[in-house]
Amino acid sequence: MFRAFRFGRADGFVPVHAPAVVPRRHRFGWLIGLLALVELEQGLAIATVAYDAQGDPTTVVQDYFAALGRGDAPAALGYGDVPPGQTKLLTSAALAAQRSLATPDGVQVHDTKPDGDTAKVDVDYTLHFASGDTAVHDTVPVVRDGHGWRLRSSAVPVNLAAGNGSKRGTMVGAVVPVGDYGVFPGALPVSFDTPNVQLRSPARAVTFKESKSVLVAAEVSKDGRAAIAPALDRAFAACLGGTSTVQAACPVPASDTTTAVPGSLRGKTTRPIADSVQLTVDSPDGRVKISGSVPVDAKYSDLDFNNIATSKDAKSISLHAHCYATNPAEIVWDEA
Missing domain, CATH: 3.10.450 (Nuclear Transport Factor 2; Chain: A,)
Structure with missing residues (x-):
């Protein structure tokens, strides 16, 4: 049985303890630690800059209109919530029909107005219709989403009504619909069976700022x-x-x-x-x-x-x- 030795024993034996083994320190350890810390901080800074760029309201709106410009309906819808109503006009075919009439050109995103967890981003662009150009000034609402931003709505919620000349028109190959629909901003995708009429000017461009109720009506071209x-x-x-x-x-x-x-x-x-x-x-x-x-x-x-x-x-x-x-x-x- 093991018996512990104590100082001051009667036989005069004094136990000798082996010295503790101390690991050898690297003389440049402090430098390696400093470099690692700097690298970590730089990485965090780079990540923060990248995140801020993705989460900036202006950038989000720029990316949204870029998706519209290349005809990518699914990507555009991913930048916000799909509005209530019918979604038949939120397809790639509908977006292609809009772009065939007039593609937003010279898109300029500027003048962001933040207000807490919401913001409004002004956008200017030109729609080149066959009958002439239409200058558009729109304001896109965005909302904070976690640490980033999203569009309040990834399309414009509108109420469509059929007016004079509407029987001469179609939307994406079908009769002009009526009721609540989501529509991408840009040219309203209405085509007529004769070049002698065109969509009335107020309804030619769909915008977040003004398009609430849209009367699909024709005027003489x-x-x-x-x-x-x-x-x-x-x-x-x-x-x-x-x-x-x-x-x-x-x-x-x-x-x-x-x-x-x-x-x-x-x-x-x-x-x-x-x-x-x-x-x-x-x-x-x-x-x-x-x-x-x-x-x-x-x-x-x-x-x-x-x-x-x-x-x-x-x-x-x-x-x-x-x-x-x-x-x-x-x-x-x-x-x-």
């Missing part, structure tokens, strides 16, 4: 005006010359509509008709209303109280007519 103008010139010239196939329906001065002899107007216009009339799409199927006061140098017959015709001068004639966007050559005269 530049091509439409170019097609209607000569047809209207020919129809009115035939009236003024007495050669119209519908002479009795030709316009007469508005002041004497009840007494003027139908079809009696003769003379010429003193200014191009196209400069004097308004063209308005006034029905879902694309009927175009033609109205305006046209200056003329003309005469017409008017009946007095004894039903005797007398000649009167006419300096202007109010035109009331219509045609259809799909058949602009056929002008129909309407009653005043």
